[in-house]
Amino acid sequence: MMLKRAMFRCGQLCSRVFAVEFDLRTEPLYFTLSSTPQELHQAHQQLFGGDEKLFSLHVHSDSRTEKARTHAEIKHKLSVALSRDCDVFEASAFIPDVKNSVVKGFFIRDKSTTSLSEDVLKTLQQSKSVCVFSYKREGQYCWQELWSPVNQVEESVRQYVTPAAAAERHPSTLNITSSDVYYCMNDAYEVLRECTDIIPESKEVLKLVNEQLETSRGDAFPVIVIEGLDATGKTTLTEALRESLNATLLKSPPQCLAPFRQRFDSEPPLIRRAFYALGNYITAAHIGKESLRAPVIVDRYWHSTAAYAIATAVGGRVENLPKPGSELYQWPEDLLQPNLVLLLTVSPEERLRRLRDRGQDKTVEEAELEINQLFRLKVEEAYKRIQNPACIIVDASPSPREVLQQVEHLIRNKCHLKTTSSLPDETRSHAISPHTTRW
Ligand SMILES: Nc1ncnc2c1ncn2[C@@H]1O[C@H](COP(=O)(O)OP(=O)(O)OP(=O)(O)O)[C@@H](O)[C@H]1O
Numbered sequence: 001m002m003l004k005r006a007m008f009r010c011g012q013l014c015s016r017v018f019a020v021e022f023d024l025r026t027e028p029l030y031f032t033l034s035s036t037p038q039e040l041h042q043a044h045q046q047l048f049g050g051d052e053k054l055f056s057l058h059v060h061s062d063s064r065t066e067k068a069r070t071h072a073e074i075k076h077k078l079s080v081a082l083s084r085d086c087d088v089f090e091a092s093a094f095i096p097d098v099k100n101s102v103v104k105g106f107f108i109r110d111k112s113t114t115s116l117s118e119d120v121l122k123t124l125q126q127s128k129s130v131c132v133f134s135y136k137r138e139g140q141y142c143w144q145e146l147w148s149p150v151n152q153v154e155e156s157v158r159q160y161v162t163p164a165a166a167a168e169r170h171p172s173t174l175n176i177t178s179s180d181v182y183y184c185m186n187d188a189y190e191v192l193r194e195c196t197d198i199i200p201e202s203k204e205v206l207k208l209v210n211e212q213l214e215t216s217r218g219d220a221f222p223v224i225v226i227e228g229l230d231a232t233g234k235t236t237l238t239e240a241l242r243e244s245l246n247a248t249l250l251k252s253p254p255q256c257l258a259p260f261r262q263r264f265d266s267e268p269p270l271i272r273r274a275f276y277a278l279g280n281y282i283t284a285a286h287i288g289k290e291s292l293r294a295p296v297i298v299d300r301y302w303h304s305t306a307a308y309a310i311a312t313a314v315g316g317r318v319e320n321l322p323k324p325g326s327e328l329y330q331w332p333e334d335l336l337q338p339n340l341v342l343l344l345t346v347s348p349e350e351r352l353r354r355l356r357d358r359g360q361d362k363t364v365e366e367a368e369l370e371i372n373q374l375f376r377l378k379v380e381e382a383y384k385r386i387q388n389p390a391c392i393i394v395d396a397s398p399s400p401r402e403v404l405q406q407v408e409h410l411i412r413n414k415c416h417l418k419t420t421s422s423l424p425d426e427t428r429s430h431a432i433s434p435h436t437t438r439w
């Protein structure tokens, strides 16, 4: 039964292009499978040409939540259970330019002489969602075959590794829509609904969404979003703006989701990002209400959700990000748009100094950001590529007072507002009036 299932999965994969993130500084290694022997290119020789044991495994399932969780579990297991002699690379099998065609997995290169990797793979293969291949060499050629712990897969045919041209779009960009970034509320809502059995907190989050959603926005005061990597000064600035504009300060995710955040942060992107996406819709409902009374400042919103999600989903280099202008950078049609989005930027050195000075606990993602320069660059680049509205970049390296003045100036110009930091307190609340122009 297990073998039959594996053979079926194998058939589904064979016609795809395989990509292995062998060296994160360059393009992935791409190959297809062919029934006739093919000579390997020099680049492919680096991975397939040695005498190490090679395996790949791919995660299939008709249930997207099961697939996402199995992938995350395998990633964890491989990182803790394999020996130091094993290299694990992210891998995928996909159909070029076909959305949602990516089957994610891993490629394992085992330099050891022990059977530890086989033992680990044997347990992983028990899962009905996992399909394992091994790679064998003969002279110039390398072939892939369905792996079984006892090597008795008689029906498995040799499929020769055949170097393939680089894909125009990095494969990881093919599955972003509704797996990492949600472009309408329903898509995110559905993911959490599918999780209610395995994550009971999902029910409570959905209940909050149902209770709080309200999308009224009439002749309102302006809404200004402040974005940026952690420790770029968002909290400092948003609190100062609340004072100077006599504004309401909101955050995304909103306070009502705080008790659930840690729970969802430990879930794979499919589920974690759905949680943050729904947080934006609740914040949008709060914005709708509050902006009838006063200007609204928002600490993180859609730009953060999309930029972190895209940067996490896309492996390797900044060049792998979806190209500027891609539909992946578009604002969701059903999400309330702010009038102005400002992106605070500081140099990596200054940001690290601020992080160290603050010395607070960091989320895993923030800790990763600190050590992972590539990831930081991708988040910032993704921020800058998001459209409608695009963000305006603010150099946040001067003193808090100078940053505030700079931002007040921008708000005055872009929102046609009078900012009142220099006015006495009693005049402030009347200095900003609701606008009648389109936002
Ligand atoms: N303009 C500035 N110059 C120097 N230090 C600053 C400036 N703005 C903020 N800081 C300091 O940098 C640290 C991080 O600032 P803050 O908490 O405002 O950043 P943040 O973007 O809100 O971070 P996070 O997203 O992690 O909450 C704090 O210790 C703060 O006092």
Ligand SMILES: Nc1ccn([C@H]2C[C@H](O)[C@@H](COP(=O)(O)O)O2)c(=O)n1
Residues within 6 Å of the ligand: 230, 252, 253, 276, 279, 280, 300, 301, 302, 304, 305, 306, 308, 309, 363, 365, 366
């Ligand atoms: N609207 C939001 C807000 C936050 N996130 C994610 C992105 C990071 O992982 C993390 C940073 O938040 P902070 O620690 O500064 O509160 O939260 C998001 O995806 N969408």
